[in-house]
Amino acid sequence: MSLISLIASQKIGDDEVAFQELVATYRRPIYNLLLRLSGSVQDAEDLTQEVFLKAFAAYGRFRKDSSCYTWLYRIAVNSFRDHLRRKGDGHLLLYEEPQGGDCVEGQLEQKDLELTVASALLALPIPQRLVVVLHDLLGFSYKEITQIAGVSLGTVKSRLFYGREALRKILSSRSAER
Amino acid sequence: MFRNCPDPIQLSAYLDGELSERRWLKIGLHLQKCSACRDKLAELEQVKKLVAQLPHRPAPEIRITAQQSPPKAAGKRWLWASCLTAAAVLLLVFFVHLRQPQADDVAGEYLRIHRQYEQQLAESIELLEEVEAQ
Numbered sequence: 001m002s003l004i005s006l007i008a009s010q011k012i013g014d015d016e017v018a019f020q021e022l023v024a025t026y027r028r029p030i031y032n033l034l035l036r037l038s039g040s041v042q043d044a045e046d047l048t049q050e051v052f053l054k055a056f057a058a059y060g061r062f063r064k065d066s067s068c069y070t071w072l073y074r075i076a077v078n079s080f081r082d083h084l085r086r087k088g089d090g091h092l093l094l095y096e097e098p099q100g101g102d103c104v105e106g107q108l109e110q111k112d113l114e115l116t117v118a119s120a121l122l123a124l125p126i127p128q129r130l131v132v133v134l135h136d137l138l139g140f141s142y143k144e145i146t147q148i149a150g151v152s153l154g155t156v157k158s159r160l161f162y163g164r165e166a167l168r169k170i171l172s173s174r175s176a177e178r
Numbered sequence: 179m180f181r182n183c184p185d186p187i188q189l190s191a192y193l194d195g196e197l198s199e200r201r202w203l204k205i206g207l208h209l210q211k212c213s214a215c216r217d218k219l220a221e222l223e224q225v226k227k228l229v230a231q232l233p234h235r236p237a238p239e240i241r242i243t244a245q246q247s248p249p250k251a252a253g254k255r256w257l258w259a260s261c262l263t264a265a266a267v268l269l270l271v272f273f274v275h276l277r278q279p280q281a282d283d284v285a286g287e288y289l290r291i292h293r294q295y296e297q298q299l300a301e302s303i304e305l306l307e308e309v310e311a312q
Contacts, residue, residue, distance in 0.1 A: 023240050031237035045238045052240045061311070117228050135194070136229035142196045161190035164225045171228070 030076050036133045037080050039122045051076045073148040120170040128163030264302040268295045
């Protein structure tokens with residue numbers, strides 16, 4: 001039974017209706033964060049499911065205010081860290097292309113660029129990858145990232161710079177190889 | 179880059195508008211006369227744009243079943259039942275103690291025991307709340 005069906009059958013209350021809104025708002029950015037962090041469609045889907053299950057289980061205890069979304073992203077980041085621990089250090093990070101329809105020429109070029117950038121992201125150390133994805137892809141401010149990643153403002157600044165610099169070098173070397 | 183050039187970390191923060199107004203102005207003035215820093219800034223900006231252009235993929239359906247939903251009511255009932263049991267046991271012990279012959283300074287001894295039991299009860303409740311929070 002899906003969450004929507006549960007609400008429809010009136011087995012759950014107001015909290016869960018609010019939670020449903022939370023899912024609708026944050027499902028996509030949480031999934032994309034996890035997709036770019038893990039590089040795996042399957043892992044990102046499983047982790048997204050896990051994040052909302054954890055959030056649902058803790059939702060009653062959580063103070064619902066404007067920081068709700070940072071709380072949700074913190075769950076996502078911690079779930080990803082747990083996932084890495086489960087997978088072990090030997091987990092190979094190669095970007096998996098999500099399945100899509102047929103591409104025309106322009107779209108192929110765009111897909112190629114996406115593949116190159118997404119793969120380059122996976123070559124970054126995880127702390128840098130996290131900050132780059134949170135800021136440059138999802139548009140979080142430095143202050144928000146300190147709350148999500150649990151690091152200081154100075155650390156966010158330096159990780160973002162070194163992450164971008166490393167990405168630039170990876171992308172340059174890959175374009176030189178072609 | 180030159181000796182008076184800003185730290186590249188600051189350039190990156192400048193790009194994001196994450197500097198104080200004073201520092202932002204200072205770096206802006208420096209950029210007007212330093213082509214090396216302008217080049218560095220352009221490189222960082224290009225990388226930032228490439229990441230920002232990554233498409234946002236549609237997310238999977240989130241499926242939470244009735245079995246997976248949190249047993250909130252059961253959890254609270256368990257907490258109350260545990261607290262009441264703990265309180266009942268402590269009160270029983272306290273009254274059994276009251277009925278036993280006491281030495282001198284009976285009132286003071288009773289007060290001490292009562293406080294001790296109160297403290298134990300408070301600790302039990304705190305422990306149960308911690309367990310439930312986990």
